[in-house]
Amino acid sequence: MAPPAQSQRSPSPSQPSGKSEVSDLKSQLRQLAGSRAPGVDDSKRDLFKKVISYMTIGIDVSALFGEMVMCSATSDIVLKKMCYLYVGNYAKVNPDLALLTINFLQKDCQDQDPMIRGLALRSLCSLRVANLVEYLVGPLGLGLKDSNSYVRMVAVIGVLKLYHISASTCIDADFPVILKNLMITDSDTQVVANCLSALQEIWSAEASTSEEASREREGLLSKPIVYFLLNKIREFNEWAQCLVLELAAKYVPSDNNDIFDIMNLLEDRLQHANGAVVLATIKVFLHLTLSMTDVHQQVYERIKAPLLTLVSSGSPEQSYAVLSHLHLLVMRAPFIFSSDYKHFYCQYNEPSYVKKLKLEMLTAVANESNTYEIVTELCEYAANVDIPIARESIRAVGKIALQQYDVNAIVDRLLQFLEMEKDYVTAEALVLVKDLLRKYPQWSHDCIAVVGNISSKNVQEPKAKAALIWMLGEYSQDMQDAPYILEGLIESWDEEHSAEVRLHLLTAVMKCFFKRPPETQKALGAALAAGLADFHQDVHDRALFYYRLLQHNVSVAERVVNPPKQAVSVFADTQSSEIKDRIFDEFNSLSVVYQKPSYMFTDKEHRGPFEFSEELGNLSIAGESADNVVSAQRVEANDKDLLLSTSEKEEAKISTGNDSAYSAPMYDASSVLVTASQTLMEPAISNPTLPGQATQAILAIDDLLGLGIPAAPAPPPPPPQLKLHTRAVLDPATFQQKWRQLPVALSQEYSLSPQGIAALTAPQALLRHMQGHSIQCIASGGQSPNFKFFFFAQKAEEPSNYLVECIINSSSAKAQMKIKADDQSTSQAFSDIFQSALSKFGVP
Amino acid sequence: MAGAVSALFLLDIKGRVLVWRDYRGDVSATQAERFFTKLIEKEGDPESQDPVVYDNGVTYMFIQHSNVYLMTASRQNCNAASLLFFLHRVVDVFKHYFEELEEESLRDNFVVVYELLDEMMDFGYPQYTEAKILGEFIKTDAYRMEVAQRPPMAVTNAVSWRSEGIVYKKNEVFLDVVEKVNILVNSNGQIIRSDVVGALKMRTYLSGMPECKLGLNDRVLLEAQGRATKGKAIDLEDIKFHQCVRLARFENDRTISFIPPDGSFDLMTYRLSTQVKPLIWVEAQVERHSRSRVEIMVKARSQFKERSTATNVEIELPVPADASNPNVRTSMGSAAYAPESDALVWKIKSFPGGKEYMLRAEFRIPSITAEDGGPERKAPIRVKFEIPYFTVSGIQVRYLKIIEKSGYQALPWVRYITMAGEYELRLI
Known part of the structure; x- marks a missing residue:
C-alpha cells in the first residue's frame, strides 16, 4: 500500500533553498486549482505529496498557502487530509493565512462523511491560533453531539485543546459539563476514555481558582464514577484501561468489601498481554491494600509472577521500566523476590542499562540464604563483561557485604579481587575494603595482609588511592612498610593532582607518626611542609592545623587526630523515607525511573491531575517557590542524615508511624557524639573519659553543624506548655491534603502593629521572622494591600502539625487567621504562639 | 495514563529529526534534536544509554528500531512503562504498513506516517493502536478509488479488534506453539537458571465473526473436569492472553474462548520456571x-x-x-x-x-601480548x-473449535516448535 519510492526523495542533506522547486509547485498548483478535468485529483495528490515531503524535510513551503487552500475544494479525502496537514503546520506562523482556512474547515465539519467531519474538527482545534477561538465553539458543540463516535472522540479531545488555547472560552461554553454527561452516557468507550483524560486535565487546572472545579475533580474519584468505569473496563482498549486503572488507584475505598470487590474485578487484568495494563493493575492492588498489612503481603505474592515475566520477556526498554518498579518494591518489601534472585542474573548481550538495574536488584534481594550464590554470580561479572558493569558488580558485592551480618565469604571474594591485578578491579576493591573495615574492624588482619602487598604505583584513581592511604594510616602498626610507602607518596606530592588524596595523605602520615614516631618523623615533616605550600586551601589549612596542634601538645594532637574508633553500624541512606513514600504514591510513572518525586522534575504547569495544584500551586510564590523550600530542607535533612548516620531501621524502632524520619524531634545527644566521631574523623574532640568536657564539646559541635539546637530565640515564654519543632518539614502535597481534610480549629482576627505593617513591604522578612519562631512558610503570595500566607509548624516532641492560613490586609492592619491542627486541643496554645510571634514582627 | 506526551519524534541514526508530530506545542523539534544528537554523540555507544533521559524540564523516552529512533518528549510526569510499550506498538503498526520500519520507508511515506501518528495519539493521549483498526482511518493509497466511504466500522462495533464483513474463500486457522528455552550454565557445568517462555501464535483467515474455543492439556482444567491426567497435563504459570480472550470466562472455568482478530496475533503467552535439561x-x-x-x-x-x-x-x-x-x-x-x-x-x-x-x-x-592490553x-x-514437532513443556492443543453463524467448516492447522532463547553456557 505504500506508494513506490518517488522521485521527490530528499534532495541532499545540504538543504537546497528549494526556491525554484517551490515556485515550480506554485504554478502547477495554480493550473490544477481551477481545472475540472478527469484525473485531476490524482495529479493533485502527487503534487500535495511533494509539498508535504518538502515540508517534512524542512523546506519552507509556506508560500504555497493560498494555492493549497484553493486546491482543497475537493471531495477527495486523501487530498483533504494532506491539506489539513499542511495547514496545521503553517497556521501558527501565519495566523492571517490561517483565517483563510477557517471557512473551508468549518464547512468540512458539516460534511456528509463522518471521517471528514472528524478530521476537519481535529485540524480546526489543532491550529492553536488564539484569535480564531471564536470559530471553534460552534463546530465543537456539534461535534460532541455527532451521531458518529469517531467525530465525538475527536471533539472531546478538541475541547481539551480549546481549553489550552483559551480556558475561559472553554469554560464559558460549558464544555466540561457536557463532557461529564458524555462520559457517563456515551456508548463508545474511546469517547468515554477521552472524556476522562480531558476532564482530569481541565478540572485539575481549574481547581486552583474555582471551588466547584476542585469539587468536580474530587467527584471523578467518587464511588459511582469509579465503579461505573471499572465495570466497563473490559470494553476499553488497552491504553484507556491504563487510564481507568490509574484513576482507580487514587480511589479511596469506603470499606474492606469495597477493596475486595475491586480486586476481584481486576484480578484478570494481571493476565493482560499489554504490560502497561499489568503494571497499572498492580498499582491499584498495592494502593488499595496499603492499610491492610496481611492482604498487602498477599498482593506482593500475587504480583510476583506477572512482574517477573514482564522483566524476562519483551524489549530491553520494557525490562528497564519494569525493573525500576521492581527495585522500588524490593526496597519496601525485601523478602518478596529473595528466592527469585536468579531472574536478575544478567544476560551476556543485554544493554548495560538493564544490567545496571539488575545489579541493583541483586544487591537489594541479597539475604542470609542467597548471598553466597549472588556473590558468586557477581564475581563472574567482575571478571567477564565490560568495565563499567564490572565496576558496578564489585560495588554491588561491597554493598552486600555492608548490609550482611555474615561476611566471611564475601571478604574472601573481595580479597581475591585485590589479587586479580586488573587496575580497575583493584581500585574498586580498595574502596570497598576501606568501607568494610570501617564497619567490621575485626577483619583488619586478613585484609591488611593483602592490602599491604598492593603497590601504590598500580593505584591511580583518586578514590582508590585515598582509600589505600587511609588504610596505611589507620593500620600503620600492622603494615611494616607503611611509613616508607607514605614517605614515597609524599615525595611525589607535586605530581598528585587530587586534593582528596593529598588531604588523606596528611592525615595518614599524622596517624602513622603517633604509632611509629621515629620512622615517620621525616615523612611528617616533609608532608607538613608540602601541605603548607599547597595551593589548595583545604590542604593548606589542614596542614597548618596539624602543625599548630603538634606545636601545642603532641599528646593532645594524638587524642584529636587518632582516637580509638568505633565501627560504623550502618552507612547513611541518602533518601528519606518520606521521599520514598512519595515515589511509591507515584508508582507507574517517571518518578520511579528517576527515583525522585515528580515535583522535583516537572514544572508547575505541567503537573498532571491530582499531583500538585490548588492554592499552593497557583499563588505566585514570593521569593522562593515551595519546591525550593522543600528541596532545600531536604538537602539539609540529608546532610543531617549523613552526619548522624542513623539507619532507617533504627528510626523505625524509635518513631512509629510513617512520619518523616527528620521530624523525629530530639536527637539523642550521645548518638550525636558517637556518630560525629565516627563519620567526621577530625572534629571528634569527644573524649569518653572526660564526661563534663564532652557535653560542652557536643554543644559546640551542634552549633557548628546547625543541628536542631535552637540558635534563634526560642518561642516566647508565656505559653510554655507547647514547644515547636525548630526544623519542621512538610511537603506541599501533604500540606494540601491535610488542609483539605482537617476542619478549621480556630479562626481569628488580629490587629497588626504599625511597625509590622511597615515591615511587611518586604513579605520575605515576615517569612524569616516566623521561621525564627519555628513556624515555617510553605507558600505565600498576593500584593499590597492583600497578602496571603500559608504556614505550618510541628510539635517538638511528636509529629503533630499545625497549618495556618493567614491573610493580612496592610491597609486595615488586620490579619485573618485560620488554624487547622492534627491535635485540636492544643490549637489555642499554638494560636497564642503564632500571635505573639506575629506581634513581634517589625519590632526591633 | 498519567501525563500526556508533548511530541513524538522519528529520528535517523545520527539523531536528526525525520518526521515529528507536535501534540501539545510545548517541546520544539530543534530543542529535541539538539538534545538527542548530543546524547548519542557523547555516549558513543547509544546502546548503553538509558532509554529514559531527563533534560531541562523535558523527559525523553526512546527506543531504536533498525536505523530509526522513536522518541517521545514530555514535560509531565508520564507513565514511563506505558509509553515505552506504546513506542514498541508504534513500531508494530509501522511495520504492518511499510513491511519494514527504517529511514527509507519513512521517507517514502511521510503522508501515511502523519496520518498514523495522528490517529494513534491525540493531544498526547494514546488512542487506537491496532493496525487493522487503523486501516479504517488511513485513507492514503489504501482507498484510491473508493466510491462510497464507509464510516469506520470498528469504532461503532462491539468487538474493537475485528471488523465485520470479512470474507475468505477458504477458512483456515494456523496455530503455532512456540517455546523458547532460556538457560544459563556456569563454568562448573551447573545450570544456574532456566525457564521456558511459550507463545501460541495464530494466523486466522476466517470469514464473519467466528467464535473460537481452544482446549489445552491444562492440568487445572483437566482436574476440574475429573479426567485422569496420566502425566500428560501441564502446569502453566503466569499466562497472558490477547485482549480478544474472555478473561472472566478463563477465570471461571479455564475455557479459552475468543473472537479472533483478522490476521496474525499472539493468542497467549506463558512461562514455566521448571528446571529444564539443556537440550x-x-x-x-x-x-x-x-x-x-x-x-x-x-x-x-x-x-x-x-x-x-x-x-x-x-x-x-x-x-x-x-x-x-x-x-x-x-x-x-x-x-x-x-x-x-x-x-x-x-x-x-x-x-x-x-x-x-x-x-x-x-x-x-x-606471541607478543600487550602488557596492559584491555581486560579479556x-x-x-x-x-x-x-x-x-516438540515442546519442552509438553503442552498440547486438544482441540480448536471454530463456530460461525454461517456454519462454514474451518481448517485448523497446529504446529509445535521449540527454539533456543537466551541460551548461554559459560564454559570456557
Whole structure:
C-alpha cells in the first residue's frame, strides 16, 4: 500500500533553498486549482505529496498557502487530509493565512462523511491560533453531539485543546459539563476514555481558582464514577484501561468489601498481554491494600509472577521500566523476590542499562540464604563483561557485604579481587575494603595482609588511592612498610593532582607518626611542609592545623587526630523515607525511573491531575517557590542524615508511624557524639573519659553543624506548655491534603502593629521572622494591600502539625487567621504562639 | 495514563529529526534534536544509554528500531512503562504498513506516517493502536478509488479488534506453539537458571465473526473436569492472553474462548520456571600449546529423544580477539570464523537426538601480548537451534473449535516448535 519510492526523495542533506522547486509547485498548483478535468485529483495528490515531503524535510513551503487552500475544494479525502496537514503546520506562523482556512474547515465539519467531519474538527482545534477561538465553539458543540463516535472522540479531545488555547472560552461554553454527561452516557468507550483524560486535565487546572472545579475533580474519584468505569473496563482498549486503572488507584475505598470487590474485578487484568495494563493493575492492588498489612503481603505474592515475566520477556526498554518498579518494591518489601534472585542474573548481550538495574536488584534481594550464590554470580561479572558493569558488580558485592551480618565469604571474594591485578578491579576493591573495615574492624588482619602487598604505583584513581592511604594510616602498626610507602607518596606530592588524596595523605602520615614516631618523623615533616605550600586551601589549612596542634601538645594532637574508633553500624541512606513514600504514591510513572518525586522534575504547569495544584500551586510564590523550600530542607535533612548516620531501621524502632524520619524531634545527644566521631574523623574532640568536657564539646559541635539546637530565640515564654519543632518539614502535597481534610480549629482576627505593617513591604522578612519562631512558610503570595500566607509548624516532641492560613490586609492592619491542627486541643496554645510571634514582627 | 506526551519524534541514526508530530506545542523539534544528537554523540555507544533521559524540564523516552529512533518528549510526569510499550506498538503498526520500519520507508511515506501518528495519539493521549483498526482511518493509497466511504466500522462495533464483513474463500486457522528455552550454565557445568517462555501464535483467515474455543492439556482444567491426567497435563504459570480472550470466562472455568482478530496475533503467552535439561550440551576445552598456538576442542551433544531432530543449530564459540589463521575440523556441519564477533560459528543443519558431534580448531595468536592490553572479555558459548514437532513443556492443543453463524467448516492447522532463547553456557 505504500506508494513506490518517488522521485521527490530528499534532495541532499545540504538543504537546497528549494526556491525554484517551490515556485515550480506554485504554478502547477495554480493550473490544477481551477481545472475540472478527469484525473485531476490524482495529479493533485502527487503534487500535495511533494509539498508535504518538502515540508517534512524542512523546506519552507509556506508560500504555497493560498494555492493549497484553493486546491482543497475537493471531495477527495486523501487530498483533504494532506491539506489539513499542511495547514496545521503553517497556521501558527501565519495566523492571517490561517483565517483563510477557517471557512473551508468549518464547512468540512458539516460534511456528509463522518471521517471528514472528524478530521476537519481535529485540524480546526489543532491550529492553536488564539484569535480564531471564536470559530471553534460552534463546530465543537456539534461535534460532541455527532451521531458518529469517531467525530465525538475527536471533539472531546478538541475541547481539551480549546481549553489550552483559551480556558475561559472553554469554560464559558460549558464544555466540561457536557463532557461529564458524555462520559457517563456515551456508548463508545474511546469517547468515554477521552472524556476522562480531558476532564482530569481541565478540572485539575481549574481547581486552583474555582471551588466547584476542585469539587468536580474530587467527584471523578467518587464511588459511582469509579465503579461505573471499572465495570466497563473490559470494553476499553488497552491504553484507556491504563487510564481507568490509574484513576482507580487514587480511589479511596469506603470499606474492606469495597477493596475486595475491586480486586476481584481486576484480578484478570494481571493476565493482560499489554504490560502497561499489568503494571497499572498492580498499582491499584498495592494502593488499595496499603492499610491492610496481611492482604498487602498477599498482593506482593500475587504480583510476583506477572512482574517477573514482564522483566524476562519483551524489549530491553520494557525490562528497564519494569525493573525500576521492581527495585522500588524490593526496597519496601525485601523478602518478596529473595528466592527469585536468579531472574536478575544478567544476560551476556543485554544493554548495560538493564544490567545496571539488575545489579541493583541483586544487591537489594541479597539475604542470609542467597548471598553466597549472588556473590558468586557477581564475581563472574567482575571478571567477564565490560568495565563499567564490572565496576558496578564489585560495588554491588561491597554493598552486600555492608548490609550482611555474615561476611566471611564475601571478604574472601573481595580479597581475591585485590589479587586479580586488573587496575580497575583493584581500585574498586580498595574502596570497598576501606568501607568494610570501617564497619567490621575485626577483619583488619586478613585484609591488611593483602592490602599491604598492593603497590601504590598500580593505584591511580583518586578514590582508590585515598582509600589505600587511609588504610596505611589507620593500620600503620600492622603494615611494616607503611611509613616508607607514605614517605614515597609524599615525595611525589607535586605530581598528585587530587586534593582528596593529598588531604588523606596528611592525615595518614599524622596517624602513622603517633604509632611509629621515629620512622615517620621525616615523612611528617616533609608532608607538613608540602601541605603548607599547597595551593589548595583545604590542604593548606589542614596542614597548618596539624602543625599548630603538634606545636601545642603532641599528646593532645594524638587524642584529636587518632582516637580509638568505633565501627560504623550502618552507612547513611541518602533518601528519606518520606521521599520514598512519595515515589511509591507515584508508582507507574517517571518518578520511579528517576527515583525522585515528580515535583522535583516537572514544572508547575505541567503537573498532571491530582499531583500538585490548588492554592499552593497557583499563588505566585514570593521569593522562593515551595519546591525550593522543600528541596532545600531536604538537602539539609540529608546532610543531617549523613552526619548522624542513623539507619532507617533504627528510626523505625524509635518513631512509629510513617512520619518523616527528620521530624523525629530530639536527637539523642550521645548518638550525636558517637556518630560525629565516627563519620567526621577530625572534629571528634569527644573524649569518653572526660564526661563534663564532652557535653560542652557536643554543644559546640551542634552549633557548628546547625543541628536542631535552637540558635534563634526560642518561642516566647508565656505559653510554655507547647514547644515547636525548630526544623519542621512538610511537603506541599501533604500540606494540601491535610488542609483539605482537617476542619478549621480556630479562626481569628488580629490587629497588626504599625511597625509590622511597615515591615511587611518586604513579605520575605515576615517569612524569616516566623521561621525564627519555628513556624515555617510553605507558600505565600498576593500584593499590597492583600497578602496571603500559608504556614505550618510541628510539635517538638511528636509529629503533630499545625497549618495556618493567614491573610493580612496592610491597609486595615488586620490579619485573618485560620488554624487547622492534627491535635485540636492544643490549637489555642499554638494560636497564642503564632500571635505573639506575629506581634513581634517589625519590632526591633 | 498519567501525563500526556508533548511530541513524538522519528529520528535517523545520527539523531536528526525525520518526521515529528507536535501534540501539545510545548517541546520544539530543534530543542529535541539538539538534545538527542548530543546524547548519542557523547555516549558513543547509544546502546548503553538509558532509554529514559531527563533534560531541562523535558523527559525523553526512546527506543531504536533498525536505523530509526522513536522518541517521545514530555514535560509531565508520564507513565514511563506505558509509553515505552506504546513506542514498541508504534513500531508494530509501522511495520504492518511499510513491511519494514527504517529511514527509507519513512521517507517514502511521510503522508501515511502523519496520518498514523495522528490517529494513534491525540493531544498526547494514546488512542487506537491496532493496525487493522487503523486501516479504517488511513485513507492514503489504501482507498484510491473508493466510491462510497464507509464510516469506520470498528469504532461503532462491539468487538474493537475485528471488523465485520470479512470474507475468505477458504477458512483456515494456523496455530503455532512456540517455546523458547532460556538457560544459563556456569563454568562448573551447573545450570544456574532456566525457564521456558511459550507463545501460541495464530494466523486466522476466517470469514464473519467466528467464535473460537481452544482446549489445552491444562492440568487445572483437566482436574476440574475429573479426567485422569496420566502425566500428560501441564502446569502453566503466569499466562497472558490477547485482549480478544474472555478473561472472566478463563477465570471461571479455564475455557479459552475468543473472537479472533483478522490476521496474525499472539493468542497467549506463558512461562514455566521448571528446571529444564539443556537440550543441547556443549563442552569445550582450550589448550595453549605454545605462546602462539591455541587449540579448542568442542563436544556438542543433543539431549532429547531420538525421534526429534534439531535443525539450524548454530554454536557460537568465543575465541581470543587477536586470533588468526583458523584451522578447523568438524565431525558434522561446517564452521566459520567470524572475526567481527570474535567467535567461531559452528553450523549444523540437522542434529538428531542422542547424537554427539565434535569440533577441533586451531588458531594462531600473536606471541607478543600487550602488557596492559584491555581486560579479556570472556563471552559465553551461545547456542541457537530449532526443534520442530516438540515442546519442552509438553503442552498440547486438544482441540480448536471454530463456530460461525454461517456454519462454514474451518481448517485448523497446529504446529509445535521449540527454539533456543537466551541460551548461554559459560564454559570456557
